[in-house]
Amino acid sequence: MATEETETVSVCEKLMYASATFSIDALVSITAMYGNVFLLEVAQLPPMQTSGIIFSSLMCMIMTAPVAGYLIDRTDTRWGKVKPWLWCTLPIQIVLYFMRWYVPVFPEAGLVSYYFLIWTSSEVVQCCYSVANKSKVMYMTTNSKERDSITAYRSAAQLFGLVVGVAYHGQIVAAYGQELHLECSTASNSTIQPAHLQKQREGYLISAGVAGCLLLVTTLASLLGTTERYSGAAEETTEKEPIFQSVLEILSHRPFRYLQCVDLFIWMAVFGIEANIALFVQYSLGLGYQVQNVLLLFMVSACVGVPVWHCLMTHWGKKSTLALAATLFLGFALSLMFLPGLLYAVLPLAAFGGSLFAPFVLIPWSMLPDVIDDYTLERGNSKESLFFGVFSFFSNTGKAVSQGLTAFALKLSDYKTGRCSQPESVSWALRVLISICPAAYSACGLIFLWLYPITEHGRLSTNRFLQKMRAKEVIPTKGSSKRKADPGTPLLDR
Numbered sequence: 001m002a003t004e005e006t007e008t009v010s011v012c013e014k015l016m017y018a019s020a021t022f023s024i025d026a027l028v029s030i031t032a033m034y035g036n037v038f039l040l041e042v043a044q045l046p047p048m049q050t051s052g053i054i055f056s057s058l059m060c061m062i063m064t065a066p067v068a069g070y071l072i073d074r075t076d077t078r079w080g081k082v083k084p085w086l087w088c089t090l091p092i093q094i095v096l097y098f099m100r101w102y103v104p105v106f107p108e109a110g111l112v113s114y115y116f117l118i119w120t121s122s123e124v125v126q127c128c129y130s131v132a133n134k135s136k137v138m139y140m141t142t143n144s145k146e147r148d149s150i151t152a153y154r155s156a157a158q159l160f161g162l163v164v165g166v167a168y169h170g171q172i173v174a175a176y177g178q179e180l181h182l183e184c185s186t187a188s189n190s191t192i193q194p195a196h197l198q199k200q201r202e203g204y205l206i207s208a209g210v211a212g213c214l215l216l217v218t219t220l221a222s223l224l225g226t227t228e229r230y231s232g233a234a235e236e237t238t239e240k241e242p243i244f245q246s247v248l249e250i251l252s253h254r255p256f257r258y259l260q261c262v263d264l265f266i267w268m269a270v271f272g273i274e275a276n277i278a279l280f281v282q283y284s285l286g287l288g289y290q291v292q293n294v295l296l297l298f299m300v301s302a303c304v305g306v307p308v309w310h311c312l313m314t315h316w317g318k319k320s321t322l323a324l325a326a327t328l329f330l331g332f333a334l335s336l337m338f339l340p341g342l343l344y345a346v347l348p349l350a351a352f353g354g355s356l357f358a359p360f361v362l363i364p365w366s367m368l369p370d371v372i373d374d375y376t377l378e379r380g381n382s383k384e385s386l387f388f389g390v391f392s393f394f395s396n397t398g399k400a401v402s403q404g405l406t407a408f409a410l411k412l413s414d415y416k417t418g419r420c421s422q423p424e425s426v427s428w429a430l431r432v433l434i435s436i437c438p439a440a441y442s443a444c445g446l447i448f449l450w451l452y453p454i455t456e457h458g459r460l461s462t463n464r465f466l467q468k469m470r471a472k473e474v475i476p477t478k479g480s481s482k483r484k485a486d487p488g489t490p491l492l493d494r
Contacts, residue, residue, distance in 0.1 A: 008141075008143070009140055013225060013226050015153065016222050016224075016225030016226050017137075017140065017153065017226045018150075018153040018222075020218050020219045021133060021134075021157045021161065022157040022158070022161040022214075023161060023214045023218040024126070024129060024130060024133065024161070024219075025157075025158040025162055026164050026165030026211060026214060026215075027097055027126070027165065028126070028165075029161065029162035029165040029166055029274075029299065030169045030211065031100075032271065032274045032275055032399075033274060034173070036050060036054070036275060036276070036278070036279060036406070038101065038204060039053060039115065040415075042204065043115065045115070047407060047410040047415045049108075050407070051403055051404065051406055051410070052116075052407070053115045053116050054403050055400055056119075057122070057123040058123065058396055058399050058403060060124050061392075062393050062396045064123075064124045064128065065127050065389045065390065065391075065393040065396060066389040066390045067389070068085075068127060068128045068131040068389050069383075069385040069386040069387065069388055069392075070243045070246060070247075070389065072085060072131065072132055072135060073384065073385045081228065082132045082133070082135065082136045082139060082228060082385075083223055083228070085128060085132035086132055086222070089128050089132070090129070090215070090216065090219050093129055093215065096121055097122060097211060097215075098208045098209065098212055099122075100115070100119055100122050101204040101205055101207070101208040102205060102208075127392065127396075131388055131389045131392055132385070133222075134154075134388050134392070135387075136226070137151060137154065138372065139229065140226065140228065140229060142466070142467065143463075143467070144369070144373070144459070144460070147369045148366050151362070152310045152366070155310075155361050155362035155365065155366075156303070156307070159299070159305075160303050162303070163300050163303045165211070166292075166295045166298075166299045169211075170291070170292025171292060172206055172207045173200065173203040173207060174203075174291075174292045176199050176200050176202055176203025176206075246383060246386055247390060249383075250386060250387060251390070253374075253375050254453065255371045255375075255452065255454050256375065258453070259364065259368065259371055259391075259452060260390070261445075261448040262322075262364065262449045263364045263391065263394060263395055264445075265442070265444040266326065266364065266442070267396075267399060268398035268402050268437075268438075268441040269439075269441035269442045270357065270360055271402040271403075272402045272406075272433060272438040273333070275399075275406060276430055280336075280431070280434045281346070283421075283426055283430060284427040284434075285339065285340075285341035285346060286341045287341060287346065290346075294350050297350045298350045298351070298353060298354035299357075300354065301351040301353070301357075302357040302358045302361070303358070305355035305356070306361075306362060308355075309325065309358050309359040309362055310362060312324075313359075313362070313363060313366070317456040318366060318367050318370075319367075319449065319452060322364070322367075323450075325359035325360065326442050326445055326449065327442075329356045329442050330439050330443060332349070332352060332356055333435050333436075333438040333439040333442065334436075334439045336349070336431065336434050337432075337435035337436060370454055370463075371387070371454065372387050373462045373466055374459070376466060377469075398441075402437075405433065405437060409430075409432065409433055410429060412425075412429065413425040415429075
């Protein structure tokens with residue numbers, strides 16, 4: 001087995017790996033930020049049906065994540081564990097993504113059925129792709145520093161993908177929707193005309209075609225430019241366990257429980273803002289003509305923030321840095337409740353909020369390999385992909401909960417489909433969704449982060465001990481390595 005000194009992954013390979021994340025997260029960001037707007041304003045579906053479609057698709061993704069992780073762990077081919085999944089899901093994902101932005105000529109019931117089928121299928125395939133891609137870092141190296149470096153590359157690519165996705169989609173849709181904005185800015189018009197709506201639909205389809213080409217090129221680069229060097233610890237134990245037993249076993253691991261609760265509440269907060277920011281800028285701030293620019297500034301700031309937060313994480317430790325970010329995010333969310341509809345006030349706050357988005361993408365996923373290492377030393381098997389699948393399960397659960405609250409709030413506030421303007425109740429509902437709720441979620445995340453037991457000293461001790469064991473080809477078995485609290489080899493500062 002390779003030792004820690006020899007397990008260096010080249011910069012070129014890290015870039016090739018990150019390229020797949022870049023394209024898939026461009027798709028994810030477009031769906032998250034424009035999904036509500038598209039179904040409500042372009043496909044002309046009522047709020048409850050819109051949120052029902054998005055919520056159902058997220059629930060399907062939630063159920064898929066642990067199953068995908070379990071099956072990836074059991075995959076064993078000459079091409080590796082992860083690459084077959086990326087090859088198989090790539091063409092399906094491209095086709096389904098294009099279809100989710102197409103508006104067929106169906107009555108309302110037919111449209112609801114169409115989008116329910118397409119969105120749920122697309123989320124399931126996208127989930128399999130994402131779990132495989134994210135868990136790939138565990139098979140590229142066993143070196144903790146290299147994994148953190150690869151995760152940083154992936155996080156930077158993820159945020160860069162979010163920026164590029166929001167940029168090209170926003171500009172394309174805005175170019176095809178100029179007549180729509182002009183129509184709604186005219187006081188005599190209160191509804192949207194079909195001819196102008198059709199132009200905007202064309203813009204969404206062109207954007208989908210660009211996204212599909214990006215996904216194809218970058219995924220091929222990742223598949224051909226990376227190597228799986230490590231096949232997982234004690235695989236023979238994972239293959240004999242049914243999925244529910246395996247899931248229950250990793251859920252019984254205390255550090256993983258706390259980390260997944262942190263990630264759950266963090267993503268409830270992030271998605272609460274991400275899913276509603278376009279509607280918030282349009283109806284609460286009255287800046288509908290600036291939606292694409294505000295979103296672009298938000299995501300550019302997030303991308304620029306990655307190296308800054310990675311540097312802070314390196315010097316202060318992962319837990320302390322994440323606590324600082326969550327505290328600042330709480331204050332940012334509360335400030336949105338009182339934000340006036342003035343562009344010079346909105347833009348600086350959007351830049352600040354975007355910079356706080358970066359650590360939530362970077363740090364929790366870099367903490368997960370530390371938890372897996374701790375679990376490996378304690379239980380004798382690693383279940384890398386299953387950990388990533390279950391972790392994605394709870395991240396997407398947070399998104400689903402936020403989406404459900406959005407549907408409920410828009411319904412209560414009397415949101416009207418196809419209107420150029422909305423009642424004042426919609427404006428206040430969006431302010432609560434984008435401010436009070438994310439602030440409360442952030443506070444809950446901070447509580448679980450305080451309880452998270454793995455320290456910097458503990459994680460480094462764990463990784464060094466595992467490196468020595470792998471160098472000697474001594475991986476503990478599940479029956480023989482049930483670890484006691486031994487001060488001689490500290491994994492957690494208990």
